[in-house]
Amino acid sequence: MKGLPTDAPAQASALLSTPTLEAERSDLLQRISAEGGFAFVSVAALAAAGDFRAAEAAREMAWEQLHSGPWHSVLPVWRDAYSMACLLVAAFHHRAKEYREALKVLDMGIIMGGMLLRKDLDAAVDKIIFSSGDSAELAEEGLERSRGARFAEFEYSDEAKVLQVLPSKSLCHQIVERKASLSLERFLSDYFLAGRPVIITDCMLHWPALSKWKDLEYLRRVAGDRTVPVEVGKNYLSANWKQELITFSQFLERIQATECHISGPTYLAQHPLFDQIQELRKDIFIPDYCFSSGGELLSLNAWFGPAGTVTPLHHDPHHNLFAQVVGRKYIRLYPASVSEELYPFPESMLSNSSQVDLDNLNEKEFPKVLNLDFIDCILEEGEMLYVPPKWWHYVRSLSVSFSVSFWWSEGSTPAS
Numbered sequence: 001m002k003g004l005p006t007d008a009p010a011q012a013s014a015l016l017s018t019p020t021l022e023a024e025r026s027d028l029l030q031r032i033s034a035e036g037g038f039a040f041v042s043v044a045a046l047a048a049a050g051d052f053r054a055a056e057a058a059r060e061m062a063w064e065q066l067h068s069g070p071w072h073s074v075l076p077v078w079r080d081a082y083s084m085a086c087l088l089v090a091a092f093h094h095r096a097k098e099y100r101e102a103l104k105v106l107d108m109g110i111i112m113g114g115m116l117l118r119k120d121l122d123a124a125v126d127k128i129i130f131s132s133g134d135s136a137e138l139a140e141e142g143l144e145r146s147r148g149a150r151f152a153e154f155e156y157s158d159e160a161k162v163l164q165v166l167p168s169k170s171l172c173h174q175i176v177e178r179k180a181s182l183s184l185e186r187f188l189s190d191y192f193l194a195g196r197p198v199i200i201t202d203c204m205l206h207w208p209a210l211s212k213w214k215d216l217e218y219l220r221r222v223a224g225d226r227t228v229p230v231e232v233g234k235n236y237l238s239a240n241w242k243q244e245l246i247t248f249s250q251f252l253e254r255i256q257a258t259e260c261h262i263s264g265p266t267y268l269a270q271h272p273l274f275d276q277i278q279e280l281r282k283d284i285f286i287p288d289y290c291f292s293s294g295g296e297l298l299s300l301n302a303w304f305g306p307a308g309t310v311t312p313l314h315h316d317p318h319h320n321l322f323a324q325v326v327g328r329k330y331i332r333l334y335p336a337s338v339s340e341e342l343y344p345f346p347e348s349m350l351s352n353s354s355q356v357d358l359d360n361l362n363e364k365e366f367p368k369v370l371n372l373d374f375i376d377c378i379l380e381e382g383e384m385l386y387v388p389p390k391w392w393h394y395v396r397s398l399s400v401s402f403s404v405s406f407w408w409s410e411g412s413t414p415a416s
């Protein structure tokens with residue numbers, strides 16, 4: 001932390017303009033006290049009075065609470081406490097023109113904190129990006145190197161090589177149906193209500209993302225300094241799998257590195273990146289199909305990684321339109337009706353995942369899988385796959401790949 005002017009601290013949080021925090025502060029502090037967080041309340045008061053170390057201490061205390069047990073058992077008030085502390089710390093960094101540090105702290109608040117102060121966090125990010133406009137501090141690093149750079153060509157463009165990396169029996173049975181110019185009515189009647197997957201080949205061709213997200217310089221410029229959560233390891237079921245928080249620039253470096261890291265690929269998986277980085281949100285459009293049933297859009301998630309990422313066989317409870325923006329992915333689908341034959345994990349946390357590793361099939365342990373019918377496809381750039389709720393899916397990237405999933409709820413469309 002650089003030295004602050006002596007009059008700075010008391011004004012520090014005001015400089016970042018945090019209207020929700022001002023309105024909610026006393027209620028939030030009371031709720032934190034009620035949960036026994038007296039020490040947090042004391043340091044937060046010192047932080048508000050200008051003590052940077054106290055702001056850092058408040059952030060650490062809240063961080064400890066976030067890691068005190070399984071994520072679902074963390075009391076929501078501690079997530080809001082964490083956001084509050086992040087705003088306090090960021091205000092000091094902003095005042096000292098330490099924009100990169102400020103941005104990092106705010107992103108941590110966005111990723112790990114609660115929703116109460118989300119508007120303040122987002123507004124503070126905008127302010128930092130604006131404030132740093134004519135400073136050399138943000139974004140310049142690495143830009144030179146990525147000027148004009150695009151991702152390497154498909155790693156497996158030769159179909160024979162593709163088959164070598166796919167689970168056995170891939171692409172030799174039924175391929176997912178492809179449709180162009182699919183009307184909303186036909187989508188509803190033939191796929192949504194029928195519970196059948198389909199690839200829509202031409203409904204995202206106008207997205208700016210299709211060309212922009214291949215451009216490393218663009219990605220680095222709009223997101224390079226932002227912190228994102230990534231997964232490292234073979235896949236989320238493997239023993240060495242872990243999560244890390246790194247900057248988007250660091251993530252791009254890892255994707256560009258031709259050799260896969262020893263601990264496995266780094267995958268930015270199922271992250272609501274577009275709530276976090278508005279610039280990227282502008283490059284995509286929500287497909288009308290998501291609203292055709294009167295359901296509610298639940299989440300947009302990014303899936304960005306190198307060739308070789310695998311999401312093991314699992315199912316989700318929602319309707320999913322899965323848009324392939326950059327690169328290509330192999331996807332295998334099994335209907336919900338064969339769930340039992342796919343050996344779901346008995347533990348409730350993992351009950352939507354199969355114990356079967358399709359890349360390394362143990363036929364003795366899981367014999368019923370062998371003769372199950374499935375449908376599969378290689379989803380190409382510019383195509384969207386509709387995955388009905390509860391359909392099991394296995395996904396492997398065949399190149400650098402950037403996809404977006406749109407999840408939405410059932411709605412009230414009468415069966416026609």
Ligand SMILES: O=C(O)CCC(=O)C(=O)O
Nearest residue numbers: 303310311316322395405
């Ligand atoms: O792309 C992937 O790796 C997995 C996508 C997925 O499982 C989903 O959208 O539900």
